[in-house]
Amino acid sequence: MKMCTIIRIVNDGEEDYPYISALYQIGDYHAIFNYLKQWDYGDSEEESPPRLALYDRTLHQDNSYILLYNATIGGTFALYAKPIQGKGSQ
Numbered sequence: 001m002k003m004c005t006i007i008r009i010v011n012d013g014e015e016d017y018p019y020i021s022a023l024y025q026i027g028d029y030h031a032i033f034n035y036l037k038q039w040d041y042g043d044s045e046e047e048s049p050p051r052l053a054l055y056d057r058t059l060h061q062d063n064s065y066i067l068l069y070n071a072t073i074g075g076t077f078a079l080y081a082k083p084i085q086g087k088g089s090q
Helices: 017-025 029-039
Strands: 004-010 057-061 065-070 076-081
Touching: 004 029, 017 029, 029 057, 029 065, 029 076
Parallel strands: none
Antiparallel strands: 004 076, 057 065, 065 076
């Protein structure tokens, strides 16, 4: 799997977790996706392959991002930026 940039990981200890969790409960994954994209400042260098095997499900994705949810570790949401074609992606 290609390396992706970690934009934000939100678990139940985060201040905005209740807001994100409420959106999850009503199935508004696109709103979670858009909310978490606010933390993409374009300067993160922390890369990792999205650990799809560890996450229960992909909630939403487009050509630039992927939003993952893991119910097994307390309901953790993770937004990754996908590699940009032509910028080090293999």
